[in-house]
Amino acid sequence: MKLTLKIWRQKNANDKGGIKTYSLDNVSEHMSFLEMMDVLNEQIIAEGKEEPIAFDHDCREGICGMCSMHINGQPHGPDRAITTCQLHMRSFNDGDTIYIEPWRAKGFPVIKDLVVDRSAFDRIQHAGGFVSVGTSGNTQDANAIPIPKADADKAFDAATCIGCGACVAACKNASAMLFVSAKVSQFALLPQGKVEAKRRVLNMVEQMDKEGFGNCTNTGACSVECPKEISLENIARMNREYLKASVTGE
Amino acid sequence: MALTGLFLCLFLVGHLLGNLQLLIPGDDGQRAFNEYAYFMTHNPFIKILSYLTYFSILFHAVDGLVLTIQNKKARPIKYAYNKPERNSKLPSRYMAILGSAILIFIIMHMANFWAVMHFQEDIPLEKMTYVFESPSGESVDFDYYTTHNNGVTINNFRNHVPVSAVEKDSLTGKSDVVIKNQTEFYVDGQKKKIAEGYKDLHSITLAFFGHDKEDKAGLPANEYAIVAVLLYVLAMVVLAFHLWHGFASAFQTLGFKNEKYTKLLDGFGKVFSVLVPLGFAIIPIILFLTK
Ligand code: HEM
Numbered sequence: 001m002k003l004t005l006k007i008w009r010q011k012n013a014n015d016k017g018g019i020k021t022y023s024l025d026n027v028s029e030h031m032s033f034l035e036m037m038d039v040l041n042e043q044i045i046a047e048g049k050e051e052p053i054a055f056d057h058d059c060r061e062g063i064c065g066m067c068s069m070h071i072n073g074q075p076h077g078p079d080r081a082i083t084t085c086q087l088h089m090r091s092f093n094d095g096d097t098i099y100i101e102p103w104r105a106k107g108f109p110v111i112k113d114l115v116v117d118r119s120a121f122d123r124i125q126h127a128g129g130f131v132s133v134g135t136s137g138n139t140q141d142a143n144a145i146p147i148p149k150a151d152a153d154k155a156f157d158a159a160t161c162i163g164c165g166a167c168v169a170a171c172k173n174a175s176a177m178l179f180v181s182a183k184v185s186q187f188a189l190l191p192q193g194k195v196e197a198k199r200r201v202l203n204m205v206e207q208m209d210k211e212g213f214g215n216c217t218n219t220g221a222c223s224v225e226c227p228k229e230i231s232l233e234n235i236a237r238m239n240r241e242y243l244k245a246s247v248t249g250e
Numbered sequence: 251m252a253l254t255g256l257f258l259c260l261f262l263v264g265h266l267l268g269n270l271q272l273l274i275p276g277d278d279g280q281r282a283f284n285e286y287a288y289f290m291t292h293n294p295f296i297k298i299l300s301y302l303t304y305f306s307i308l309f310h311a312v313d314g315l316v317l318t319i320q321n322k323k324a325r326p327i328k329y330a331y332n333k334p335e336r337n338s339k340l341p342s343r344y345m346a347i348l349g350s351a352i353l354i355f356i357i358m359h360m361a362n363f364w365a366v367m368h369f370q371e372d373i374p375l376e377k378m379t380y381v382f383e384s385p386s387g388e389s390v391d392f393d394y395y396t397t398h399n400n401g402v403t404i405n406n407f408r409n410h411v412p413v414s415a416v417e418k419d420s421l422t423g424k425s426d427v428v429i430k431n432q433t434e435f436y437v438d439g440q441k442k443k444i445a446e447g448y449k450d451l452h453s454i455t456l457a458f459f460g461h462d463k464e465d466k467a468g469l470p471a472n473e474y475a476i477v478a479v480l481l482y483v484l485a486m487v488v489l490a491f492h493l494w495h496g497f498a499s500a501f502q503t504l505g506f507k508n509e510k511y512t513k514l515l516d517g518f519g520k521v522f523s524v525l526v527p528l529g530f531a532i533i534p535i536i537l538f539l540t541k
């Protein structure tokens with residue numbers, strides 16, 4: 001198929017940037033979206049007039065969360081519960097025009113073309129997304145701590161968040177609540193996480209606000225666009241944890 | 251945001267129940283509504299509630315504005331191409347605009363009724379007509395102002411103030427009884443208050459929505475009643491959209507979400523967001539159609 005691609009080009013963080021139009025022929029419907037981008041880059045390199053398009057990618061199988069493209073008005077494109085690398089060209093038609101933009105958020109400044117700086121997520125994790133474990137002495141039998149199956153499942157679901165940032169990209173407020181709530185929930189539901197629960201939620205939320213993400217107004221766009229279908233229940237849980245921690249303190 | 255929003259939802263229920271008394275026909279309706287209005291302005295507990303309501307509206311509006319500005323700043327560069335309708339519902343994306351429209355409505359609404367009630371010096375007072383048979387067998391109308399003692403209506407009409415007593419004599423330009431401070435009756439020339447009347451908010455409201463009750467409260471029907479009705483209904487549609495998202499959203503904000511209750515709460519929110527504005531909207535429509 002033949003496609004018209006309107007792609008955000010920006011030389012570096014300080015460049016103003018703008019949309020550039022490319023034409024790409026002979027796109028197979030079996031290609032993944034990133035493969036299509038590779039083919040386009042080969043064409044650009046062969047023409048030799050400009051630099052290839054920079055975009056993030058790594059695993060190309062939906063687990064690392066690197067690939068980050070806002071495709072035709074939606075993060076990770078039109079399909080549900082997948083990342084850009086799992087999106088295939090069969091989701092498009094011959095002759096389509098496709099807009100490709102980077103995530104747009106104050107907390108995710110553009111580094112180059114489609115690559116954004118997502119280290120804000122790392123800093124939020126550093127602020128509390130961990131459990132402190134003493135490493136001296138013997139390892140305890142993991143099964144010695146009883147955990148209800150339902151809680152374990154929910155904690156696991158929350159832990160499937162790959163930190164891709166699609167939630168921020170989709171949210172009209174560029175809010176990072178879904179990501180942060182997943183990271184809070186995966187610990188809050190487990191006994192090991194309860195020890196630092198209060199400090200965790202307070203610190204992570206504080207860091208989230210510092211990074212310039214917006215406020216959650218419960219539109220639900222994040223969960224719809226999330227490749228891992230992280231539930232809004234996590235946001236409710238984080239709100240609950242936050243309220244509890246703010247009222248009772250350490 | 252959530253707490254003030256939910257408090258305002260409670261306020262809406264109370265306000266609606268009060269307003270529905272406007273649909274009671276005849277003198278009973280007038281009496282019920284005006285007594286209710288008196289209660290709402292004189293009960294100390296209600297006073298506290300009303301200040302809480304003013305505060306909630308202000309706080310909710312200011313907080314909403316601050317949040318909206320912060321949220322706009324969180325995305326300095328917009329998408330060239332965006333399809334938000336693919337991942338969120340319309341009301342959730344227009345809460346600030348819907349809310350601002352509600353705020354404009356609240357201001358107009360308070361100018362039309364609240365300000366009149368509180369500040370208009372020559373506000374009409376509730377009048378009733380007692381029909382009795384004279385010794386000669388004819389029926390005679392006796393117009394009087396209903397009066398009360400601290401909100402307890404005095405039911406013996408002889409204790410009421412005859413309308414004729416307040417009317418100015420065409421020659422002297424004086425009347426036996428004068429009205430001061432909106433509702434207080436004084437015998438002319440004396441300092442002693444003899445009775446207190448009810449503000450006739452019922453007639454003011456009916457006239458505003460097109461009723462011609464000139465004979466009773468001396469109020470001409472609002473020429474633009476149809477505009478008033480349409481604006482009112484429009485505001486209620488806006489409110490319905492605001493609540494369609496807002497009601498469930500508030501519970502999510504407060505962390506109240508789990509498999510058990512969410513469906514129930516969301517369902518209740520939808521029913522609430524349609525029924526309450528609908529209840530408000532039918533009142534001016536019925537008043538207008540039965541004028
Ligand atoms: C009777 C009137 C009103 C009621 C019952 C009401 C109710 C609500 C509720 C329940 C919410 C959800 C809160 C949350 O999710 O935490 C909300 C949100 C909101 N309201 Fe109102 N509201 C009213 C009037 C207004 C007014 C006058 C404004 C502003 C000018 C306004 C602006 C907003 C905004 C911007 C939001 C979005 C914030 C968010 O989604 O978290 N509202 N409202």
Ligand code: SF4
Binds near residue numbers: 163168178179225226
């Ligand atoms: S919550 Fe979903 S959309 Fe957000 S970072 Fe995690 S995986 Fe990505």
Ligand code: FES
Binds near residue numbers: 060063086
């Ligand atoms: S490249 Fe790893 S998730 Fe897409």
